[in-house]
Amino acid sequence: MRLVVDRGLPEATTLTPAGERILAAASTLFYEQGIRTVGVDTIAEAAEVTKKTLYDRFGSKDKLIAAYLDRRNRVWHAFLDEQLAARAPGTPEEVILALFSALTDWIAGSRKGCGFINASVELAAPDHPAMPVIVGQKQWMRSEFKAQASLAGLADPDELADRLLLLHEGALVSFRVAAMERAPEVAWRAAADLLAGWPRV
Template sequence: MTANDAAGPTLLPAAALAGRNDPADRILATAYELFSRRGIRGVGVNELISSSGVSKATFYRHFPSKDALVLAFLGLRDQVWTVDLIVAEARRRGTTAEERLLAIFDVFGDWFQREDFEACTFINVLLEMGPDHPLGKASIGYLTRIRGHIQALAEEAGLNLPEEFARSWHILMKGSIISAAEGDALASRRARQMARWLIEHHRSL
C-alpha cells in the first residue's frame, strides 16, 4: 500500500473534474491544483484561463471574479480535505470516538508523506490574505468548521468541556501541519502523544 492509498482520496481532484465537459469544472480543477501549490496571489486570472482551456468570457460567466473562484476552491477543499479525507478516514479507522480522535494524527502521518502535501490551505490563505479580507474570513469559517467536527467527536467520547477541548486539539492539528512543512518527519507522532494527554486531561476535569 502506498502513502497515497493509505491516506484515502486524492487531495487534487483535478483529473476527475477536468474530465468533465462542464467548463466550470475544468476551471475549478485548474484552480484547485494551482492555488493549492502556489497560493492565491501567485496565480493570475490569465494563467487560470489559459491552463483551463476556456475563453475569458466563459471564465467570467462562471466566476465573475477571481475571489469568487477562490471561494469555490475553498468550498471544494473543505469537502475533499476536511470531510472526505480527515473526518471520514479517521471515523473509518477508529471504533470508538477516542480512537477516531487519535486516528486524525494517523491520517496526518500518511498525508505528511505524500508528494502533494502542501500544508493547510485554510491557514495558507488566512496568512496570505489576512483575517479582514473576505477570503481570510472564509478561511476562518472553514477552520471553525474543522473545530466543530472535533467538538462533535469530543462530545461522543464524553469528554468534559468539549468546546475547549476542540480548540486545544485544533492547535495540535495546526502545529503538526506546520512542523511537517518544516520537515519534521515525526510531527504527527509527536502530536498524537500530546493528544493522548489532552484526552486524559479532559476526562479528569
Template sequence: MSTGSETAGRGSKRRDIQGLTPAGVKILEAASRLLYEQGIRAVGVEAIAEEAGVTKKTLYDCFGSKEGLIVAYLRARDDRWRSTLVKHIDGHEGPPGQKLLATFDALRNWTRERNPRGCAFINAYVELPDDHPGHEVAREQKAWLFAYLKDLATEARAEDPEALAGQLLILHEGVCVAHSMQSVDRAADRAERMAAILIEHAAGHPLTRT
C-alpha cells in the same frame, strides 16, 4: 446531542460543484492546483484559463471574477478535507477516544498526499486582504473542525469537550505548519502522542490500545 458524524455530514453536504459546467469543473480543478501550489497572488486568471484549456471569457462566465474563483477553490478544498476526515473516522473501529486520536492518522495521510505546502486556508488567510470573502471560508473551515472535534470529545466523555477540542485543533494546525516547513520530523506522529496524553487526561482513563 449531535454526533461528530452528523456535524460533518451537514457541513460536507452544504456545498458542491454539481452546478458547474464541464468547463467550470476543469477551471476549478486547474485553479485548485495552481492556487495551492504557487500561491493565490502569484497566479493570474490567464494562467488558470490556459491550464484549463479555456478562454478568460469562459472563466469569467463561470465564476464572475478571480475573487469568485478563489472562493470556489477554497470551498471545494474544504469539502474534500471534510469528506476525507469524516470517511476516515466513520470507518474507524474503536471507542470514541480512539476516534479522536484517529483524526491525526487522517491528517497524516492528508499532509503527505495533498498538503505539502501547509494548510490552504491559513495560506489564503495570510495572502488575501481582510475584506476578501475567502477569509470567511477559511474561518468557517476552522470552526467546523473545532465543532467536529468537540463532538468527538463529547462522545469520549471528556470532562471539558470544548477545552480538549481546542487543544487538539492547535495540534492539528501545528502539524500542518511543521510538515510544510520541515521543521519537525514526523510531526503528525509526535502530535498524535501528545494528543493521546491530552485525551486520556480529559477522559479520566487510559485509551484502549488497538
C-alpha cells in the same frame, strides 16, 4: 463511531465542463504556486478557455478562490470519511485520535501544507469571499473535537477542543514552515497523552 457535527456545507454547485476545467486548473495552480502569484491569464490558459469564459463562470478571481477552497473542504471531508471507515474507531476518543492519524496520509499528498492556512496568510482582507470558507473549516474541526469530547464524558470539552485544535493545526504549520516531517505523529502522541490524562465528568 463517526463524525457527528453538521458539515454546514451548502449544496455543491454544478459546473459546466469548462467550469470544471477552470476550477481544476485553479485548484492546482493556487495550491502549488500561491493564490496571489497566479493570475487569471495563467488559469485560463491551463484550462484551455478564454478569460471571458472564466469570468462568465465565476464572476471574479476572488470568487474563484472561494470556489477552490470550498472544493478543497469537500475533498477534506470525504477524505476523513474514508479514513474513519478504514480505521473503524470504536469510541469518541478513538475518533479524535483517528482525526490526527488522518493528517499523516493527508500531508503525504499535500506537500505544500494546509491550503486553508496558506490562503489565510495570502488573503489579508477579512471580507474576502473565501474567508468564511477558511474560518468555517477550522471552526468545524474544533466543533468536532468538542462533540467527541462531550460524547466521551470528558470534562470541560470547550477547553479540550481548544487544545486539540492547537495541536492539529500546529502539526500542519510545523510540517510546512519548520520542515518537521513527523509533525502529525508527534501531534498524535501529544493528543493521546492529553486524552489519557484528561478528567471525566
